[in-house]
Amino acid sequence: MRCPQCGERETRVVDSRDLDDSATIRRRRECAACSARFTTYERIEAARLIVVKRDGGRQEFDRDKLASGLRKALTRRPVPDGIAEAAADEIEAELRAAGATEVPSSRIGSLAMEKLRAIDQIAYIRFASVYQSFEDLEDLKREVDTLYATRGDGSRSK
Numbered sequence: 808m809r810c811p812q813c814g815e816r817e818t819r820v821v822d823s824r825d826l827d828d829s830a831t832i833r834r835r836r837e838c839a840a841c842s843a844r845f846t847t848y849e850r851i852e853a854a855r856l857i858v859v860k861r862d863g864g865r866q867e868f869d870r871d872k873l874a875s876g877l878r879k880a881l882t883r884r885p886v887p888d889g890i891a892e893a894a895a896d897e898i899e900a901e902l903r904a905a906g907a908t909e910v911p912s913s914r915i916g917s918l919a920m921e922k923l924r925a926i927d928q929i930a931y932i933r934f935a936s937v938y939q940s941f942e943d944l945e946d947l948k949r950e951v952d953t954l955y956a957t958r959g960d961g962s963r964s965k
């Protein structure tokens with residue numbers, strides 16, 4: 808970063824603050840040579856995450872779309888507000904932590920099912936029935952049986 812007045816490389820940050828979106832930092836700098844003051848803006852560059860759909864199409868990962876799918880599955884279920892958003896954030900974090908720039912949509916689908924399964928089993932079945940489009944009632948029954956089998960306490964209340 809060179810001073811716009813004299814071209815000196817050495818500058819001192821005199822003030823720095825987050826702008827409202829908090830992905831941008833505004834810095835007030837002072838040139839070490841001529842004391843000219845100027846402002847720089849620093850932005851976080853989010854790495855692109857591309858979703859590869861089953862038909863081979865590609866689109867940018869859309870965290871809000873994922874959250875709304877989860878919210879829909881959780882409609883009128885007794886779960887805390889914001890849990891769909893939190894799950895979507897966790898899924899995004901997991902995908903980004905894996906470091907790949909392209910991710911198959913099936914991977915997102917199975918992460919979403921994993922989360923829902925832990926949050927609410929009815930929501931899980933709702934999501935899975937749309938996402939996996941169970942072939943028939945037998946498929947659905949098998950999935951529900953698996954849920955019962957893995958419940959541990961064997962409780963069938965609710």
Ligand SMILES: [Zn+2]
Binds near residue numbers: 812814838841
């Ligand atoms: Zn200068």
